[in-house]
Each structure stands twice: as C-alpha cells, then as structure tokens.
Amino acid sequence: MENNEEVELTQEDINRLIQVRLDKLKELQDGGQDPYEVTEYDRTNTAGEIKSNYEQFENKDVSVAGRIIAKRIMGKASFCTIQDSDERIQSYVSINDLGEEAYKAFKTWDIGDIIGIKGFVFKTRTEEISVHAKEVKLLSKSLRPLPEKFHGLKDVDLRYRQRYLDLIMNPEVKDCFKVRTMIIKEIRTILDEKGYLEVETPILNTISGGATARPFITHHNTLDIDMYLRIATELNLKRLIVGGFDKVYEIGRIFRNEGMDIRHNPEFTSIEFYSAYQNYHDMMEITEEMFSRIAMKVKGTYKISYQGQEIDLTPGKWKKITMIDSIKEACGVDFNNVQTDEEALKLAKEHNIEVPNGKETRGNIIALFFDEYVEKTLIQPTFIYDYPIEVSPLAKKCKYDSRLTQRFEFFIGGREYGNAFSELNDPIDQYERFKKEVEAKANGDDEAGMMDDDFINALQYGMPPTGGEGIGIDRMVMLFTDSASIRDVLFFPTMKPI
Helix, strand or coil: CCCCCCCCHHHHHHHHHHHHHHHHHHHHHCCCHHHHHCCCCCCCCHHHHHCCHHHHHCEEEEEEEEEEEEEEEEEEEEEEEECCCEEEEEEEEEHHCHHHHHHHHHHHHCCCCCEEEEEEEECCCCCCCEEEEEEEEEEEEECCCCCCCCCCEEEEEEEHHHHHHHHCCCCCCCHHHHHHHHHHHHHHHHHCCCCCCCCCCEECCCCCCCCCCCCCEEECCCCEEEEEEEECHHHHHHHHHHHCCCCEEEEEEEEECCCCEEEEEEEEEEEEEEECCCCCCHHHHHHHHHHHHHHHHHHHEEEEEEEEEEEEECCCCEEEHHHHHHHHHCCCCHHHHHHHHHHHHHHHHCCCCCCCCCCCHHHHHHHHHHHHHHHHHHCEEEEEEEHHHHHHHCCCCCCCCCCCCEEEEECCCCCCEEEEECCCCCHHHHHHHHHHHHHHHCCCCCCCCCHHHHHHHHHHCCCCCCEEEEHHHHHHHHHEEEEEEECHCCCCCCCCCC
C-alpha cells in the first residue's frame, strides 16, 4: 500500500529525493501556498479515539491530522494512511470529493508530510476503519524521506541519536515513555497522599556532595568561580528538614561524570524523599508500597517479567538481610568473626578480590565482597541493610555495632534500585566523616565528597531523626518496561558526537 521502494536508499538517492521535495516546496511557496505559514488546524479527534469507539463515530464528521506514512494512488481515487500521536488511520481520497485541483495537489504530497483530513468515518469492504475525505490540507512539508519500510530504522545508535525519527518509524517506542510518565505520576500520588511536599533545589552548587560520585565541573563567569552540577539532591533536602518541613521530595536530574553502560547515563532522573521522625525501616515500608502500587498501575499484577526472569513485587514478600549475613549466605565468609583490617585483607587475598589503594579497611572489604559475591544473585526484591561506615558517610551508626550504619539498598534482578538511611543528624560525627572524605579525595579518590561547612552549620541548629531515600527513576522504568538498556528509557541519552 506504500509507495516506498524495496531497496535501501543510498546517500545519493536521499540527496536526489531531498532536492525533489525542495523543488515541490518552492513551487508551493511561489504559488502562495507555503505550508510552513499554516499556524493551526482544527482537529476534532485522534485516530485512536475513532478506532476504539467506531460505533460512536460511524458516519459522523471528524477532522484528523497526522503524518502520511502510506499512500496508494489509483487514478481518480486513492488511499493514504496517517499516523498521529497514538494511532494510525486510513483515509479514502477521491477527485469527486476534493475536486480536480485539490486532488492533483494531494497526489504530489510525499510520505512524511503532515496533513489534515476532514470527512466522515466508515468501514471499507475489508472492514478497515477509515475516514472518507471531503477536504485535505497540507500542514507541513517533510523535506527528508523517511527510511523505507523494509529496512526501517533498525540502527540502534541512530535510533538514540535521532529519537524523533525512531518515534516516527517505531511508534511502539512511545509506549515505553507513556509508562515512564505513568510511573512518575504514581510516585507523586503516593508521596502526596502521605503528606510529602514536592520541592525544587539547585542543580548548580559551589561544592559537590550528597553522594559518592565524580562530578561535572563548570564555571560561573559573573562570580568567577567553579561550580558543580549536582550529584544528588540529598544535602539541600535535609536542609529543608532542618528548616521545619517534615516531609519533602524532589524528582529531578542528577549528573555524574562516570562511565556509561546499559545501566548508567551521565545524567539521569532520581526521586529523593525525606521524612522527619522516621528511620530506614520506615523507608523499607514505603519502598515496598511504591513498587507494588506501580506494578498494579502499569501491569495489573505484582508479578512481572524482566529480561526473562519472573519478579514478585508483592508487598510483604521482600527479603531483608544484613550485608554481612548476605555475604555469609553467598560464599561462607562470616565477617562477624573478622575484627581487624589485617584479617579482612587476608580474606580478600584468599578470594582473589582486588583491594584499591586507600580501601584497605574491614568495612571497605566487606563492601567489595558483597559486590563480588552477592549483588548479582539478588533476583527477587531484597533489602540489604547495615552497611559499613566507610561506604556510608551520611548514615547513622548502628547501635549494636558502631562500625556499621543504618543504611539499606534494595535490589531486583541483580541490580541496585535505591539507597536509604536513617539520616546522620549528629553535626560532630558528620564533620569527622566529611574530613575523611576530604582526605580520601586528597589521596586521589575523585569520587570522594567535599567538606560542606554550611551543611554542618545547619545540623548544628538541630535536625530531627529522619529517614531518607533515593531511587533511580530510569532503572525503575527499565524494570516495568522490560528494557535492557537505560538508553531505551531516555528520550535523548548521552551520545558521543559523530
């Protein structure tokens, strides 16, 4: 039904077709019919509305608009198919309805042009819901030919670079981003119901803090100072808790100057939320509720499939285990019986675990053992809690062991999805931990944090006991859309220039 060729176009072919379209555009403009001068079109319905409610629209007049994706010219009558934001619909176009001049113009329009159609809804002899055109109008001229249908747009790199073309040629891609919007709306609904206030905090900061990550650095010309794109929203949100807001959250972009792979993009979206007078156990409860409610919202079930694995998000069924016990389960090493850094280093050597310079402590080695033996095994939703203090500079110490902190991360399908603390509100302890971060940075750790004197100042005024959590929105969308790569859930992922 389409006029596309069955052979893949060469660049020479594309250049020739572009010139043909430019010539058509000039002819239109010379004739006083410049399509780019059209400023609006009275569209009454979308294709999806019509096709899903045919009985309501049968024989009724409608006005639709969209991009031509197929044309079949048959002398005095033709068929074309347009694609709008949610569906495709066919139209029957004839010289008897349009008149000779308008029909002649219609026949010159190209695949990719955006048009408006006014007419009545009917079904063809093959039972296809269509619009019988009484009037057609060219709304925008496409100067570049779309990829022809048999080869399509399959180059993954090109799809990411030219997402607009990906959305035109692969309209099912839109479904992923519609789910993304549904997820973010549901997150807001859950937190709003619980009395959280949505806020906004700066992206540009004078120091880098709130997480362990390498920052992007830029320069403010007027102030003549270097500034950092935020690597987390945590410290500013906790300042608001100090100021008297009991529950706050922010959904926003985070920037980390780190590696890129199927799970990491230099800029990504996170949700961070903080609640005064709660702790990390309360954060576990809200996490289960959030993921289970989203599962029901977008999937209609607690049991979903991700990359061939069945995941059960039923609330109350999530496993909870300390980091030390999870290591013992996975490889038999019990760090409860390891008291010194020397003992831990010996175990690391025996298990062929490389310990980076500056990380030769029991706590850091516990974290390295977890990364090596445990994380990839956590398929069903699992809370790993009570992390070593060395890797948790913003979390309260555990009462039963001051070497550990009241922190958890949760894992699904062998991947980490979120991070939560009983927030450290002791300004003296926080100052000492910031000092260790500064020392680590001075020793070459470019992911270590910086001293935030103002945050220490805020804590000195007193912050109530607080639970806080951060969750990666992009990974959550990957989970609920069964997407293998983070680039599939970002409209415009970061790409190296060609």
